[in-house]
Amino acid sequence: MADVNTRNRRSAPTRRRIVEAAHGLFATRGYSGTTFQEVADTAGVSVQTVYFHYGSKSQLLKHVVDVASVGDDEPIPLLERPWFVELRGSTDPRKAIALWVRESGAIFDRVAAILAVVRDAAAGDPEMAEQWQVNSGQRRTAHETFVGILDGLDALRPGMDVQRATDVTVGLLSPDLFLVLERECGWSTAQWSAWAAGQLAYALLGADDECSDR
Numbered sequence: 001m002a003d004v005n006t007r008n009r010r011s012a013p014t015r016r017r018i019v020e021a022a023h024g025l026f027a028t029r030g031y032s033g034t035t036f037q038e039v040a041d042t043a044g045v046s047v048q049t050v051y052f053h054y055g056s057k058s059q060l061l062k063h064v065v066d067v068a069s070v071g072d073d074e075p076i077p078l079l080e081r082p083w084f085v086e087l088r089g090s091t092d093p094r095k096a097i098a099l100w101v102r103e104s105g106a107i108f109d110r111v112a113a114i115l116a117v118v119r120d121a122a123a124g125d126p127e128m129a130e131q132w133q134v135n136s137g138q139r140r141t142a143h144e145t146f147v148g149i150l151d152g153l154d155a156l157r158p159g160m161d162v163q164r165a166t167d168v169t170v171g172l173l174s175p176d177l178f179l180v181l182e183r184e185c186g187w188s189t190a191q192w193s194a195w196a197a198g199q200l201a202y203a204l205l206g207a208d209d210e211c212s213d214r
Contacts, residue, residue: 015053016073017043023064027113031061031121031128058127065118065135068111079145087146093155093205100146101197104173105189112175112182119176143169150204157206168203172196 021042025034036057040047054060067073070081083103090096118135121128147165150156156165173196181187
C-alpha cells in the first residue's frame with residue numbers, strides 16, 4: 001500500500017499538468033478539435049502517459065470537469081467543502097444566498113466554458129450525452145441541497161415549494177446564462193454575482209428591496 005501511495009504522490013504533478021493542458025485545449029478547440037497528442041505536447045509528457053492516466057478522451061474531459069468544479073483534485077465532494085459547511089450553518093437566508101452565488105461564480109469561472117464543450121459534444125457523441133446528463137443532475141442536486149437549507153430556515157416566500165425554488169435556482173444560476181452575460185454582454189463575475197444574488201433573493205424570498213443591478 002505504501003508503494004501505491006508513493007506512486008500516486010509522484011504521479012500527481014503529471015496528472016495536474018495533463019488536466020491543465022486539456023482544460024485549455026478543450027476550452028479553445030472543443031472536444032473533437034482536441035487530440036491526446038496535443039494534450040501530451042502541451043503538458044510536456046508522452047502521449048502514452050496521457051493514455052495511461054485517462055484511457056480515453058471522454059474520461060479525460062470528465063476529469064477536467066470534476067477538477068474545475070471543485071478547484072482541485074482532492075477527493076472531497078463539493079458539498080463537503082468548508083465553504084458549504086459554513087453555508088449549512090447560516091441562519092440568515094440573504095447571507096446564505098450571497099455565499100451560494102459567490103461560490104457559484106467562482107466555480108463558473110473555472111468550469112462554465114468546459115461544460116459548454118460537453119454540451120456541444122453531446123449532440124453527436126453518446127458518451128458526452130451521458131456525461132452532460134450526469135453533470136446536469138449534479139448541478140440540480142447541489143442547488144436542491146442549497147434550497148433545502150433555505151427551506152429549513154422557513155425562508156421561502158409563500159407558494160414557493162422546494163421543487164419550484166430549485167427550478168428557479170437552476171435557471172438563474174445556469175452556466176449558459178453566465179457565459180452569455182460574460183461573453184456577449186461583457187459582465188464581470190462580480191457584476192454577475194451582484195445581479196444573480198439580487199434576482200435569486202427576490203425570486204425565492206420575496207425580497208421587498210430593489211434587486212441588485214450591474
